[in-house]
Amino acid sequence: MTQPSASTSPLVLDGSTVSLEDILSVAEGRRKVALSTAPEFCERITRGQVFLERLLEEDGVVYGVTTGYGDACTRPVSMDDIDSLPRHLYTFHGCGQGQVLAAEAARAVILVRLVSLCQGVSGISMELLERLVWLLQEDVLPVIPEEGSVGASGDLTPLSYLAAVLCGERDVFDRGVRRPAAEALAERHMTPYRLKPKEGLALMNGTAVMTALGILAFSRCSYLTLLSTRITALSVQALNGNPYHFDTDLFAAKPHPGQQCVAERLRQDLHAPSTPRNSSRLQDRYSTRCAPHVIGVVEDALPWWRQFLTNELNSANDNPLIDPDVGKVMHGGHFYGGHVAFVMDSLKQAAANLADLLDRQLALLVDTRYNHGLPSNLSGASPERLPLNHGYKAVQIGASAWTAEALKLTMPASVFSRSTECHNQDKVSMGTIAARDALRVLTLVEQVAAATLHAACQGVELRSQLNASHTDSVAASATRSAEGSTAENVEGSVEENGEAVPQALGDFIDAIRQNIDPVLEDRALDQDLTLLCSLIRKRHWSLYDAG
Structure with a gap:
């Protein structure tokens, strides 16, 4: 057979180059994934989040963080509502239709999004990366309808299902069985994640679905x-x-x-x-x-x-x-x-x-x-x-x-x-x-x-x-x-x-x-x-x- 056996070592994500074969090995269930524990990697991710927080304190205006999305970028969002904005983003994009992605495609989507976020320029937290890795480790996969993306601003609608699942909403395939995400998280004593100010946008505003399928x-x-x-x-x-x-x-x-x-x-x-x-x-x-x-x-x-x-x-x-x-x-x-x-x-x-x-x-x-x-x-x-x-x-x-x-x-x-x-x-x-x-x-x-x-x-x-x-x-x-x-x-x-x-x-x-x-x-x-x-x-x- 041409498929290699499962690797005994996980694919360690640290922002360095990942190959197409790496994605396939994880998508097909032949390899696990882990985040790098190297201090320089963790510090690089954290610096982006800290800078974003400081920017909010100093300037008070960041697109998609203190403003609406897309053509609504001229509408300011009050500081009291900033924490709610990411949830609104994945909620109104919950309109996907058609067949749902197979398990190997869903794994590939999660991993491709992880690789992008590990570059360290998206203003997200280490905790978000850890939650995404957790989905792959537990094989708890978002149920993602395949229709609804025009491919810019990224795969917004299909990726909204990934964001929602992290927050305990919508459905997952839990080791092959479809069930509510909230149940799968609760069974593992995992609390739903609360997206930080830019994390909804960072999860959804990218090319992860088309790249994974590609x-x-x-x-x-x-x-x-x-x-x-x-x-x-x-x-x-x-x-x-x-x-x-x-x-x-x-x-x-x-x-x-x-x-x-x-x-x-x-x-x-x-x-x-x-x-x-x-x-x-x-x-x-x-x-x-x-x-x-x-x-x-x-x-x-x-x-x-x-x-x-x-x-x-x-x-x-x-x-x-x-x-x-x-x-x-x-x-x-x-x-x-x-x-x-x-x-x-x-x-x-x-x-x-x-x-x-x-x-x-x-x-x-x-x-x-x-x-x-x-x-x-x-x-x-x-x-x-x-x-x-x-x-x-x-x-x-x-x-x-x-x-x-x-x-x-x-x-x-x-x-x-x-x-x-x-x-x-x-x-x-x-x-x-x-x-x-x-x-x-x-x-x-x-x-x-x-x-x-x-x-x-x-x-x-x-x-x-x-x-x-x-x-x-x-x-x-x-x-x-x-x-x-x-x-x-x-x-x-x-x-x-x-x-x-x-x-x-x-x-x-x-x-x-x-x-x-x-x-x-x-x-x-x-x-x-x-x-x-x-x-x-x-x-x-x-x-x-x-x-």
Whole structure:
């Protein structure tokens, strides 16, 4: 399996750089979190809170602390009401709709917000950081509706559910069980938290939800590039295709690094190190021949997607920011999620192309006009039972439906900015919508990958049976003919033509067969596909160097 085991050491947060993999390890429940106890870290956090308190005493005006929010920033809030203002902020934002975030997404949201607040420029207390860490340690997770954010001023509505839960309001998933937050806190003898003057704003006015979802999407897309490459190799093998389309010298002539990497993986899978002067078939169809050019786009985009997400993760992205060392409050727009939106909009387009690629491979595999001798719809039934059986006919229809839906969702969200909040938020990122779209697209791509993987394994096995039958037939003829080749020579020629299953593909099919049986007589395949999708989401199989 590609998932590492749970780390014995917690992820210690001290304001230093955190990786995407760190977020994933916590989100997936493989690692715990702790705050640094280093004096310099604690002092840095405390200095911001002390400076804010002094600023209130000296000047008496701080946005979102002694004023209303957004377009209401010109309305002063009396000193008597300052302590109530954070509660009003999360209360009126309690209007989220739609499905709620899964547990791994909720963990990621908490941790991403923690990383931002640990930068030490948000004017919050150590106690707030400790409470957020406590949620992760106890696995008490806010129930967060996924709809309602325009991605600036940050993820206000979804993050209001995090703020409310800290204060003992709304619902949590308590180790998987939904219940009122107040009950979960009381059971653990934890009093509801009372947000200090700027802490409501610091919790909510940032990009934690879109960034958390973006990191999850990045991980899933990364694995799908590897899996799509392996499925392509299986499809080439099943279709008796030309393994030399991925020649080293050929790809040196168009030197996109990701594209070259995909071609190299296909060469390894298919045991095709170099191109002979003449191949058995000159050119395969584009869905196999051009697979490195499709998958390679994703491979080449992954590094800059990673850079954008890593920078956003390790940023202070609320407003205003407080610098206690130079003594100033900085008002800006770091809550704007444009970089995340751009990553998610481009990721969903590139990922949907993976579905389109694999769906076209599946269409070739099931069609006797193009699959070079395989049974209709890859049925494994005996010849006399073949008219009754339909193999993967419906699976291919389903894969085309999922592909069409994925392609439909590739419309960029970031171009649909709407002016909101009395035209204070008159240009917004839509980053959270883009991230949600990307996750839905990835779910559909995983379904297409599961369908094509299921069929391609069957196709390789059927091809092996055809090759074995052909070899036996030729060998029998050779035995009867004084002028024919020996059976041993015929078997050797079969291997030289690439028709024997290469070891990497054979081992992978063996791994699949631990969970999924071949299709002989027709059977419902929904449970098989659901299981495969689950294994894909868990990155179950080690693939290439990423394993």
